[in-house]
Amino acid sequence: xxxxxxxxxxxxxxxxxxxxxxxxxxxxxxxxxxxxxxxxxxxxxxxxxxxxxxxxxxxxxxxxxxxxxxxxxxxxxxxxxxxxxxxxxxxxxxxxxxxxxxxxxxxxxxxxxxxxxxxxxxxxxxxxxxxxxxxxxxxxxxxxxxxxxxxxxxxxxxxxxxxxxxxxxxxxxxxxxxxxxxxxxxxxxxxxxxxxxxxxxxxxxxxxxxxxxxxxxxxxxxxxxxxxxxxxxxxxxxxxxxxxxxxxxxxxxxxxxxxxxxxxxxxxxxxxxxxxxxxxxxxxxxxxxxxxxxxxxxxxxxxxxxxxxxxxxxxxxxxxxxxxxxxxxxxxxxxxxxxxxxxxxxxxxxxxxxxxxxxxxxxxxxxxxxxxxxxxxxxxxxxxxxxxxxxxxxxxxxxxxxxxxxxxxxxxxxxxxxxxxxxxxxxxxxxxxxxxxxxxxxxxxxxxxxxxxxxxxxxxxxxxxxxxxxxxxxxxxxxxxxxxxxxxxxxxxxxxxxxxxxxxxxxxxxxxxxxxxxxxxxxxxxxxxxxxxxxxxxxxxxx
Ligand code: G4P
Numbered sequence: 001x002x003x004x005x006x007x008x009x010x011x012x013x014x015x016x017x018x019x020x021x022x023x024x025x026x027x028x029x030x031x032x033x034x035x036x037x038x039x040x041x042x043x044x045x046x047x048x049x050x051x052x053x054x055x056x057x058x059x060x061x062x063x064x065x066x067x068x069x070x071x072x073x074x075x076x077x078x079x080x081x082x083x084x085x086x087x088x089x090x091x092x093x094x095x096x097x098x099x100x101x102x103x104x105x106x107x108x109x110x111x112x113x114x115x116x117x118x119x120x121x122x123x124x125x126x127x128x129x130x131x132x133x134x135x136x137x138x139x140x141x142x143x144x145x146x147x148x149x150x151x152x153x154x155x156x157x158x159x160x161x162x163x164x165x166x167x168x169x170x171x172x173x174x175x176x177x178x179x180x181x182x183x184x185x186x187x188x189x190x191x192x193x194x195x196x197x198x199x200x201x202x203x204x205x206x207x208x209x210x211x212x213x214x215x216x217x218x219x220x221x222x223x224x225x226x227x228x229x230x231x232x233x234x235x236x237x238x239x240x241x242x243x244x245x246x247x248x249x250x251x252x253x254x255x256x257x258x259x260x261x262x263x264x265x266x267x268x269x270x271x272x273x274x275x276x277x278x279x280x281x282x283x284x285x286x287x288x289x290x291x292x293x294x295x296x297x298x299x300x301x302x303x304x305x306x307x308x309x310x311x312x313x314x315x316x317x318x319x320x321x322x323x324x325x326x327x328x329x330x331x332x333x334x335x336x337x338x339x340x341x342x343x344x345x346x347x348x349x350x351x352x353x354x355x356x357x358x359x360x361x362x363x364x365x366x367x368x369x370x371x372x373x374x375x376x377x378x379x380x381x382x383x384x385x386x387x388x389x390x391x392x393x394x395x396x397x398x399x400x401x402x403x404x405x406x407x408x409x410x411x412x413x414x415x416x417x418x419x420x421x422x423x424x425x426x427x428x429x430x431x432x433x434x435x436x437x438x439x440x441x442x443x444x445x446x447x448x449x450x451x452x453x454x455x456x457x458x459x460x461x462x463x464x465x466x467x468x469x470x471x472x473x474x475x476x477x478x479x480x481x482x483x484x485x486x487x488x489x490x491x492x493x494x495x496x497x498x499x500x501x502x503x504x505x506x507x508x509x510x511x512x513x514x515x516x517x518x519x520x521x522x523x524x525x526x527x528x529x530x531x532x533x534x535x536x537x538x539x540x541x542x543x
Contacts, residue, residue, distance in 0.1 A: 017336050017372055021291045021304045024374030025284050026096040026331070028113050030141065031123035032131035033103060036153045040123060040271035041086065041097065047278050048088035048095065085329065085376045093285050096376055104133045105456020107140075108405040108435070109314070111539075112387050114140050115402050116313040116331035118374065119288035121280065122150045122264070123271075126159030126187045129168045138173055141261070147289065148175065148264050151280055156270040159187030163238055166266055176263040178249040179242060181279055183268045184228055184235045191231050192216065192224075193268060193276060194239060197250055200224075201232070204275050249287075259289055291374035294333040297398045304373050307394035308335035308343065312385045313402065315434045317470070326434075327358070328382035330391060333399065337371040346390040346398050356380035386509070387435045404507070406538035407438055407453030410480040410516060411460055414449050420473040421448070427471035432509055437463050440505035440514060451505055452477070453485065453514070482516035484523060486535040489513060495533055502526065514538075 031037045086097040098117055100110040114120065120141050122134060130138075141148050152165055166177040184201055185191035192203035201224035202216045224232045248254065249265050257263035265283055269276020293301030294311070302309055310330040317326040339357045344350070357368045358378035371377050379385065388401035415424035428450060432439040437460070438453040445451065454460055460477055468474040482503070488496070493504040493513055501518045515535060517523040527535055 015336055015370075016305075017334065018305050020336075020372035021374055023093050024096065024291055024372065025093055025119070025288050026098070026117050026291060026374040026376075027119040027121060027284060027288060028098040028100050028110075028117045029121045029123055030100060030110070030114075030134065030137035030148075032125070032128070032133040035123045035125045035128070035131070035134070036271045037099075037123055040121075040151070040153065040277070041099065043271045043274050043277040044095075044097065044281060045086060045088060046274065047281055048090040085378075087375070090281050091285055094375070095281070095284065096374055098376065100137075103456070103458060104136065105454070105458035107136060108455050110137060111140050111405065112313045112402050112435070114144055114146055115388075116311060116329075116376070117146060118291055119147045119149065119284065121284075122148045124150065124152050124165065126152050126154045126165065126268075127157070129160060129165055130172050135173065138175075142173075145261050147259050147261055149258075149280070149283055149288065150175075150177065150264045150266045151276070152266065152268045153271050155183055155187050155190045155268050156273045156275065157188050162187075162268065163241070166242075169264065169266070175261075176257065177266045178254055178258070178263050179239075179266040179268075180249045180283060181267045181269075181276060182235055182239055182242075184224070185231045189231075190268075190270065190275065191228055192219075193279070194224075194235055196239065196248065201228070202279075203228075204273075255287060258287060291333070294399060297400050302334045302397050302399075304334050306334040306397075307392070308337055308341065309333045309390065309392040309397045309399070310337070310343075310377070311399050312382075312387055312389040312391065315382065315385060315387055317430060317434055325381050326383060326430075327378045327380055328385040328389075330377045330379055332371055332373050332375050332377060334373055334397075335393065337368075337375070337377055339367065339369050341393060343391040343393050344396070345384055346392060346396065347386070348384060350384065352379075352382075352384070352391060354379060386433050403539040404435075404438060404510075404512075405455045407455055407485055407514075408483055409454040409457050409460070410440075410482045411452050411454075411477040412445070412449050412480060413452050413463070414476050414478075416474040416476050420471075423471045424467065424473040424475065427467045427473050430471075431463055431466060435509075436466070439508045441508055442503070442505045445505075450508075451480065453507075480516075481518050483519050484517050485514040485538060486517070486523065487512055487538060488515045488536070489534050492534045495530060496526070499526070 029037050029040060088095050098113050100113045122138060150169060162183055166179060169175055169177045180196055181193040182196060183190055183193060192201050194201050199221050201219045203219055205215045254263060258265055265287055267276055267280055267283060291304060293303050295301050310332045312328045312330050314329040339354055341354055343352045343354060345352045358380060368377060390397060390399045415421055428439055431437055440451040440453050452463060464475055464477060488504060492515060496502050496504050496515055501522060503516045504513055506513050
């Protein structure tokens with residue numbers, strides 16, 4: 001897919017951040033692996049004029065991806081480690097679609113991406129319903145107050161009953177489902193979708209493997225009844241049932257409930273056959289909130305029209321083997337961004353020049369001249385920037401930082417060849433500041449053998465691969481027997497000194513002390529015997 005430059009709006013208000021923000025929809029797709037996230041992303045792009053494509057949106061099984069994988073490991077394992085950003089125009093809106101890593105081991109990364117969006121699409125496989133990873137990601141959305149739209153995918157093949165699926169959403173996650181379309185024909189024999197607001201049926205002619213847009217014709221209820229017989233009857237009966245329980249999406253209260261994160265609009269379709277995908281885009285444009293004022297650390301909202309401010313939500317190095325540089329992904333929260341402007345890096349108070357601002361990451365980069373709230377800007381050579389950092393112009397602001405997750409896997413990391421110690425240290429420092437893994441240390445262990453703490457074991461593979469590949473420092477990893485961590489303080493560290501099977505280490509990035517335990521029983525016993533000891537849960541534990 002070739003990228004084109006951003007369409008110029010040309011209006012008098014073109015540079016007004018408020019007007020531009022209202023045209024933006026910034027969202028991510030959350031799903032269990034294999035529910036069809038990559039396929040949906042490609043299908044969405046088919047309906048839209050792609051402005052820029054960034055990072056890794058994956059094509060699998062020989063299908064051409066929107067953009068290509070950048071890391072061998074991703075290709076081999078069919079997983080997405082890096083996040084991508086795809087920007088496209090739809091109707092008169094600009095849509096920013098942020099990709100999330102597909103695998104649960106990278107939930108921490110997903111959490112960061114979800115800190116940068118205004119809405120999420122929860123993608124369900126019609127045959128499987130709510131799967132574990134979807135539930136976990138949904139919890140993150142709830143935690144962050146991100147409104148969720150639900151898209152039930154793969155309706156072109158056998159699956160579950162639609163009523164059963166919406167019931168599962170309500171029972172399992174407590175979100176009130178409000179279907180805005182409803183399938184005519186069972187999963188595996190989809191005839192079309194009823195548009196609930198006006199009762200018309202959109203009948204589809206399938207598009208082969210997402211290669212082109214599915215065509216549809218609109219039938220009024222009488223014609224649909226005459227031509228679709230029992231399938232139509234069944235759909236209308238199901239809809240009548242939904243009407244009775246008031247699960248409609250036609251009131252200001254319903255919209256408010258969705259935006260407050262207590263209800264979810266539900267749509268059905270097939271990403272592969274390109275069915276229901278344009279409807280999803282319409283729903284995003286009509287229902288999902290545009291960028292709004294973002295609360296700062298003290299809870300005070302930064303108005304959209306205020307001078308520039310942005311949140312670094314991801315730092316990614318060497319996305320391209322020919323450019324070994326480091327890109328910080330910044331979500332614009334207020335004001336207008338103009339390339340070349342000098343910002344302040346809030347964490348250090350130092351100026352940050354934005355000469356190298358990119359609209360596209362990965363292999364096809366292009367310089368970005370301006371951007372608005374909701375947009376994502378890639379800042380190149382951003383060595384000082386870390387996920388969670390704030391950048392601002394003119395009027396200072398500090399956004400709440402993005403918390404680290406509770407690690408559950410631990411390993412000691414040593415360089416395999418001592419002559420590469422310098423490269424090893426540099427690599428560890430870099431991966432730590434990118435947030436690829438948490439690096440823990442103690443005086444006892446020393447700098448040569450830091451402990452790596454991961455949310456999922458695949459993170460270790462990423463670290464090993466990158467240290468060998470990018471830094472020329474292959475490593476040996478020895479797994480440790482700890483399974484959980486609690487935040488503690490100096491008094492806690494002192495009290496736990498010498499305790500069998502427990503170790504206190506310091507997280508390098510923020511100096512937080514972590515007490516590591518082999519299992520929850522040991523933790524419980526210690527907590528019971530020492531009620532005054534600080535042993536605070538970390539983020540994932542509290543979700
Ligand atoms: P992910 O990013 O969420 O992991 O999922 P991905 O899009 O890779 O899709 C996973 C599998 O599900 C793919 O099949 C894809 O073709 C299929 N799929 C996605 N959407 C639909 C749909 O609407 N209907 C049907 N029937 N299948 C769908 P695969 O066999 O793993 O890959 P491929 O060889 O088909 O590319």
